[in-house]
Amino acid sequence: EKGTYPHYMLKEIDEQPLVIRRLIQKYQDENGELTIDNEIVQAMNEADRIYIIACGTSYHAGLVGKQFIEKWANIPVEVHIASEFSYNMPLLSEKPLFIYISQSGETADSRAVLVRTKELGYKALTITNVPGSTLSREADYTLLLHAGPEIAVASTKAYTAQLAVLAILAVVTAKAKGLDVTIDLVKELGIVANAMETLCDAKGEMEAIVREYLATTRNCFFIGRAVDFYVCLEGALKLKEISYIQAEGFAGGELKHGTIALIENGTPVIALATQEHVNLSIRGNVKEVVARGANPCIISMKGLETEEDRYVIPAVHPMLTPLVSVVPLQLIAYYAALHRGCDVDKPRNLAKSVTVE
Ligand code: M6R
Numbered sequence: 001e002k003g004t005y006p007h008y009m010l011k012e013i014d015e016q017p018l019v020i021r022r023l024i025q026k027y028q029d030e031n032g033e034l035t036i037d038n039e040i041v042q043a044m045n046e047a048d049r050i051y052i053i054a055c056g057t058s059y060h061a062g063l064v065g066k067q068f069i070e071k072w073a074n075i076p077v078e079v080h081i082a083s084e085f086s087y088n089m090p091l092l093s094e095k096p097l098f099i100y101i102s103q104s105g106e107t108a109d110s111r112a113v114l115v116r117t118k119e120l121g122y123k124a125l126t127i128t129n130v131p132g133s134t135l136s137r138e139a140d141y142t143l144l145l146h147a148g149p150e151i152a153v154a155s156t157k158a159y160t161a162q163l164a165v166l167a168i169l170a171v172v173t174a175k176a177k178g179l180d181v182t183i184d185l186v187k188e189l190g191i192v193a194n195a196m197e198t199l200c201d202a203k204g205e206m207e208a209i210v211r212e213y214l215a216t217t218r219n220c221f222f223i224g225r226a227v228d229f230y231v232c233l234e235g236a237l238k239l240k241e242i243s244y245i246q247a248e249g250f251a252g253g254e255l256k257h258g259t260i261a262l263i264e265n266g267t268p269v270i271a272l273a274t275q276e277h278v279n280l281s282i283r284g285n286v287k288e289v290v291a292r293g294a295n296p297c298i299i300s301m302k303g304l305e306t307e308e309d310r311y312v313i314p315a316v317h318p319m320l321t322p323l324v325s326v327v328p329l330q331l332i333a334y335y336a337a338l339h340r341g342c343d344v345d346k347p348r349n350l351a352k353s354v355t356v357e
Contacts, residue, residue, distance in 0.1 A: 002151075007152065007334070007338075007344045007345050008151040008152040008345045009152035009154055009156060009242070009330075009334055009344050009345055010334060010344075012150055012151070012152055012156045012157045013156045013157070013200065013327065013330050013331060013334065014200050015147075015148065015157050016156065016157050016160050016193075016196045016200070016327065017193040017194070017196040017197045017200065018193075019145075019146065019147045019148070019157050019160065019161050019164075020160065020161075020164055020189055020192055020193040020196065020323070021190070021193050022146050023145075023146055023161060023164045023165065023168070023189070024186055024189050024190065026144075026146050027165075027168050028186065032186065034168050034171060034172050034185055034186060035172065036143070036168065036169055036172045036173075037141065037143075039141060040125060040141045040143065040169070041172055041173050041176045042176075043097055043123050043125065043140070043141065044069075044073065044075065044097060044169070044173040045075075045173060045176060045177055046095060046097075047075060047095050047096060047097035048075075048076075048093045048094055048095045048096070049075070049076045049077070049078065049092075049093035049095070049096050049097075050069060050075055050076070050077045050078070050096070050097050050098075050099060051077075051078050051080060051085075051092070051096055051097070051098050051099070051117075052065060052066065052077060052078070052079040052080065052098075052099045052101060053080050053082045053085055053098060053099070053100050053101075053110055053113045053114075054079075054080075054081070054082060054100065054101040054102060054107075054110060055081060055082050055083065055102075055107055055109050055110060055354070056155070056237065057103070057155040057158070057159050057234060057237060057238075058101040058102055058103060058107075058110075058155070058158075058159075058162060059079065059081055059082075059101075060159065060230055060231075060233050060234040060237065061101055061159050061162035061163055061166065062079040062099075062101050062166075063079050063230040063233070064163055064166070064227060064230050064231075064322045065077070065079075065099075065101070065162070065163065065166035065167075065170070066078075066079050067227055067319065068166050068167045068169075068170035068171075068319065069166070069169070069170045069173070071170075071319065072167075072170040072171055072173075072174045072179070072181050072183070073170045073171075073173040073174040073177065073179070074174065074177070074179060075173070076093075078090065082107065082109035082110040082112070082113050083109040083357070085113050086109070086112050086113055086116070086357075089116075092122075096117075096122055097122070097123055097124075097125065098113075098114070098117045098122055098123070098124040098125070099124075099125045099126075099127060100113075100114055100124060100125070100126045100127070100128075100135050100139060101126075101127045101128075101162055101166075102126065102127070102128050102133075102135050103128065103129045103130075103145070103147075103150055103155055103158035103162075103353075104128070104129070104130055104133060104352065104353035105126065105128035105129070105130040105133020105134055105135040105136050106130070106133055106134050106135070106353045106355055107135070107353060107354055107355070108354060108355050108356050108357045109354070109357055110135060111134055111135055111138070112357055114126075114135060114138055114139060115138070118138070123140045123141075124138075124139040124140055124141070125139060125140065125141040125142070125143065126138075126139035126141070126142050126143075127142075127143045127145065127162060127165055127166070128142065128143075128144065128145065129144070129145040129146075129147050129149075129150060129158050129161070131144060143165050143169065144165075145158055145161040145162060145165060146161065147161040150352075151345065151352070152344070152345045153241070153242075153345060153346055153347055153350050153351070153352050154238055154241055154242050154330075154333065154344075154345075154347070156238075156330045159234065159326065160196070160323050160326065160327075163320075163322055163323050164189060164192075164323065167185060167189070167319075167320065168185065171183065171185045183317060183319070188316065188317040188320055189320070191316050191317070192316050192317075192320050192323045192324055194314070195313065195314040195315075195316050195324045196323070196324060196327055198313075198314050199313060199314075199324065199327040199328055199331070200327065202311075202328075202331075203331060203335075205311060206311075206328055206331035206332050206334075206335055207331075207335045209297060209310060209311065209328075209332055210332055210335040210336050210339060211339070212297075213268040213270070213295055213297055214239075214243070214245060214268060214332070214336045214339075215339065217245060217266070217267070217268050218245065218246060219245060219246040219247065219248075219262075219267065219268075220236075220239060220245050220246070220247045220267075220268045220269075220270065221236075221247070221248055221249075221250060221259070221262070221263075221267065221268070221269045221270070221289075221294075222235045222236045222239075222247065222248070222249040222250070222269075222270045222271075222272070222329070223249075223250050223251075223252045223255065223269060223270070223271045223272075223282065223285055223286075223289075224249070224251070224252060224271065224272035224273075224282065225251060225252040225253065225275065225278035225281060225282050225285075226275045226277070226278050227274075227275060227319075227321065227322055228272035228273070228274055228275055228278075228282070228321070228322075228325065229249065229250075229251045229252070230322065231272055231321075231322045231325050231326050231329065232249030232250065232270075232272060233249035234249070234326055234329065235247075235249060235270065235272075235326065235329030235330075235332070235333070236248050236249040237249075238329060238330055238333035239329075239332065239333040239336060241333075241347050241350060242333055242334070242336075242337040242342060242344055242347045243333060243336035243337040243340055243342055244340070244342060244347075244348075245336060245340075252271075252278070252281060252282045252285040253281070253285075255285055255288060255289070256288070260288065260289065260292065263289050263292040263293060263294045264292075264293055265293035266293065266294075266295050267289075267293065267294045267295065268294070268295050268297065269286070269289045269294040269295065269296050269297070270296075270297045270299065270329070270332070271283075271285065271286050271296060271297070271298045271299070272299055272300075272325055273298055273299070273300040273301070273304060273309070274300065274301040274304065274313070274318070274321040274324075274325050275304075275318065275321070276303075276304060276318065279300075279304050283298075283306070286298060286308075296308075296310075297310045297311075298310055298311075299311045299312075299313065299325065299328055299329075300312050300313070301313050301314075301315055301316070301321060301325070302314055302315040303315050311328060313325055313327075313328065
């Protein structure tokens with residue numbers, strides 16, 4: 001039930017800190033250590049390459065998950081859009097493990113790949129919010145998102161839960177391998193949950209950003225580098241699916257290779273700047289678009305901020321910024337849709353789970 005909330009989407013955005021705290025508990029053992037079914041950890045460590053298969057928002061979570069698994073657990077990862085993988089299967093490694101990420105566990109495009117990889121004899125792990133869903137039943141292993149029912153068509157809390165579960169999976173796998181992972185993930189996810197709360201309390205700020213940048217615009221660009229780029233893809237998907245504003249996420253460095261031609265006077269460009277190693281370069285990209293008339297909205301992170309920034313998110317561990325930087329983008333999409341009189345929870349032409357290929 002949505003209770004006093006006007007829309008499920010807003011309720012689900014607000015539930016994110018709680019979901020992260022719940023996940024920490026669910027994946028903790030009696031000693032407070034993060035833990036994952038031994039069979040799953042073993043399957044991870046036996047694989048010479050991991051293939052993540054997903055669609056939409058879950059695909060965007062997979063892109064961030066690749067960073068966690070490669071950087072912490074030191075296993076190569078490929079992330080594929082399920083529908084493309086079906087008819088364009090890459091050369092597989094000798095010992096692949098397939099991870100299917102799906103909030104609903106019912107997405108037909110992902111299921112088609114799962115059926116195929118099972119036929120080929122490969123092991124599969126499903127990360128889903130729905131126990132007993134098709135993708136969960138048909139895979140060898142399941143990890144649950146524990147996010148509670150997600151009703152709004154636009155996925156919010158499932159995305160951040162997917163990121164948290166992927167981070168836990170990566171760190172537990174790394175530790176089982178004896179790798180020296182220095183992150184205290186329980187503590188850092190706690191900091192993430194607090195930061196999410198701060199952002200959920202900043203709704204007025206996000207509404208103001210929408211009024212200032214998106215009131216009448218036909219399009220909007222999101223730019224970022226490194227992991228911020230993946231969050232930009234998600235921010236753009238959110239905005240387009242519920243507000244019908246044409247939105248695209250771009251890698252900062254790619255702008256000059258074509259996209260910059262689209263910048264006109266007043267074009268809103270939302271830039272994420274949460275990564276220290278690319279902070280200067282993304283700010284350089286903002287200057288480039290401003291020089292062509294863009295209306296820039298920089299969202300940065302505490303410690304990296306400058307005076308020109310429109311909003312500064314609280315500092316969190318640099319690997320975990322997507323869990324937090326996505327929240328303002330979810331809220332921006334929400335208010336843009338609301339102000340345009342769109343049906344926030346049930347956007348046109350879309351269904352909550354896509355059960356056709
Ligand atoms: O249930 P799934 O995670 O498999 O769904 C995948 C996509 O259909 C889904 O994420 C879709 O992109 C959302 N509407 C995005 O908000």
